[in-house]
Amino acid sequence: MTRALFIIGVLCLALPAYAQHETASDIEDGSRVFRQSCANCHGPDGNEIPGIDLGRGIFKTAKTDDDLIRIIQKGLPGTPMPPTNMSDEQAKRVVAYLRSTAATKTTATTVGDAARGKALFEGKGKCASCHRVNGVGSRLGPDLTRIGQLRRSVELERSLLDPAVEVLPAGRFYRVVTKDGATVTGRLLNIDTFTVQMIDTKEQLRSFSKANLKESGFIPSPMPSYKGTFNPQELADVVSYLVSLKGRVN
């Protein structure tokens, strides 16, 4: 632990040149790239390869941000870490994201049981009425089949307790009222100056011309807080289940 803190300290000292240019949007970009390109092997928390915990600044060989950027771009010959075609800017943003995660806790507080969590997900939590896992459940909310690859346990716990704190772009809800008075709500898929596309509560892909709408706009996510529904152990069980969802199981 002491050594880890020391490494983090060294890294932080070594990185001011990039730090002064980081913005929240850089970090969000870095997070997106991390989820798409790195989380498959390193896991959403960055700690699934023994001896490496990217989210806490624990690396095998890297000492500086420049080292990290070089490794991201060129890979590590002789190891499974492959080269990527990331630009300098993209790689810098991934590093900025990793440093930002070191400042937050990376695990849920209580140890959970994934099997119990699955039962809670499908039963008491009624999560499948909006979410889909392995082809079962509603398509209205974001599909959770790979959520354990994409989100850290701390983020999943936060989404269960305070879902409004962070809604990923692909999980935003929208409402339109057509000129003939029909109201349609659903998860937003795309929006432009003239049109809106969403998947509605009937799981239909819908497209609207704004010229035919009386009203349109974002609405809060229908995701409820489970603060009072799940006790701490149940919450940990559900988080464990979600973390275990790494992709399609046939």
Added chain:
Amino acid sequence: MTQRKGRLKAAPTVAILIAVVAAAASLNAQVTFDRILRADREPHNWLSYSGTPFNQRYSPLTQITTANVKNLELQWVWQARSLEKFEATPLVVDGVLYTVQAPNDVVAMDAETGRPFWTTTYAPAPEARTCCGRVNRGLAILGDTLYMGTIDAHLVALDAKTGEILWKKEVASAKERYSITMSPVIVKDKVLIGTAGGDMPTRGQVAAFDAKTGKELWRFFTIPGPGEPGNDTWSGDSWKTGGAAVWNAGAYDPETNLVFFGTGNPQPDWDGRSRLGDNLYSDSVIALDADTGKLKWYYQFTPHDELDYDATQVPLLADIQFRGKPRKVMLWANRNGLMYVLDRVTGEFLHGKAYVKVNWADGFDAKGRPQRVPGMVPTKAGTVIRPHVHGATNWQPPSFSPRTGLFYVAHFENSSTVAVEGEFPRANGINPRQTTMGQINLQNFLNNEDEAYGVVRGYDPSTLEPKWEYKMADITWAGVLSTAGDVVFSGGKEGYFVALDARNGALLWKAALGGQVNAGPMSYSVNGKQYVTIAAGNSLFAFALRGDAK
């Protein structure tokens, strides 16, 4: 506490409501096999590669007619994020258009505006290799599931609502040079797909998979193994790597439960000395029992081919009057320059003739075997052979209109190749670029008519005589669509999308799309408006009548 009670009370109601509406919606959206078979009953949709399992690429929609087609106007363009040729024909299901961004990204978009609902990116394995472009010709749909073959030889199933990948199965090994570029074929509860790769040392095959689970149900090898009839048409061990790939859409006839596929060239392509014999079932059409994959009949178009004359055209089934009697036939304009009418129940050869200048064959024997012209083979000095190695036509889908009774084909005329023993065929004439492959961008065209030109022709299927011709300067890799408005749509390498009179070929309308047309047109309607789409360059274009036009 109050909050908790309130939420607990509300949650089941919401859940029930969502469950009820979800079930209803899902029922509405199911594309059953019966809907695919009878797609003519819902002309606003386009449910398979060429519209119906008969592959007639005929739209029963009537809003666009010969009288008003001049008023077509661009409605939207969708630009693919791809530098590959755009060969896919979209599907349209109840206002949602699905297509493939080459090589293997699947896109769902609003068919009225071209705006995207979702895009699913599929990264093929690095070892994926194709002979002629990292392309895809389209999807299939059954229920709520889309199916795509990939250039790393997998079959992928996706949720049509969300694009989520439900399963993927390796059909053959990409490391062993297999790939898939064709649109899958749905038969009942099965997805049928074949493998490309016939220009490499591979052995062609078609396999059927359970549409729900991806479990393999049967597999047919297009080259018979030892002990099977036809294996003796390959000398030595040449059967093991003899090609005969299946890389274009198949057809299905529910009356006989037969599914039909064209097969590709024998391999090595241009040198038959290591594979003496007829090389069955290369360059053939094979008729398989759709339940078992057993071969029911075959017809070989080009026995012992040494000019890469893949018979991988789209089989087109039609019921026509043939010599005074109704006949269930298969119409086939082949890459080898010959056009055929076959009995699709028995495989009997009914009629055949050259539809372009052909010098390697001169007629047929009583059983329909082409009579080779002596000397028209690859030689050390080189032999000029017609048509070109890329053919008279190639993979581009043809059309048949039940209204006009004509068979519409876009093809090359006057094309030729210099066939050299043991070598890739050379171009003939002073312009080495003649009749080259399709590309994305426009190119300056410098050939004369003797070196090849492109045509769309309307053929009488009972005589195989052309009734009309629309002539282009450059050749064409475009498919053809005919409609109940008696309009034929096609295009070519020059980048024009053209509308022709289905009865006489007169040019009624054209649009310059700025890129080569390497796909087949299709038509659908949403909210009472008929659209016609065509891919050109790396974009998909949708046209409809101007708002005030009738």
